[in-house]
Amino acid sequence: MKNIFKFTSLLAIALFAGAVATNAQAVTKVEADINFDFTVGGKTLDAGKYELRVTRNSAGGVSVVILNDERKVVHSVFATYSGEIAKNSAELVFTRRQGQWQLAKVNMLDSGIAVPPSGRVRYSADVKTD
Secondary structure, three states: OHHHHHHHHHHHHHHHHHHHHHHHOOEEEEEEEEOOOEEEOOEEEOOEEEEEEEEEOOOOOEEEEEEOOOOOEEEEEEEEEOOOOOOOOOEEEEEEEOOEEEEEEEEOOOOEEEOOOOOOOOOOOOOOOO
């Protein structure tokens, strides 16, 4: 009886871990033909056809991987959920900053993703050593 309980518990844990691992790899693909140069996370990309792969992880984070028309990764950024969703189909939202278009959001039918702005933030502190 004790062995059956151990086996059942082990099986339940394995199934739960498999479900979490499967959920961690949930990927949504968005294809876009962008007719202007734009920036993403500090990198400027030329106008053209791109595929964006939005990957959710089990810790609540999101990453956006951008591939060019040759299916090569050209950039990737970490993002957060914005709370907005697309109405009819996925959409890319751009903002204009300092004369450049910047990818700000990727809105999908089930969730919205906010891409961090290109500005770099640097934190520093004075450190004393003995």
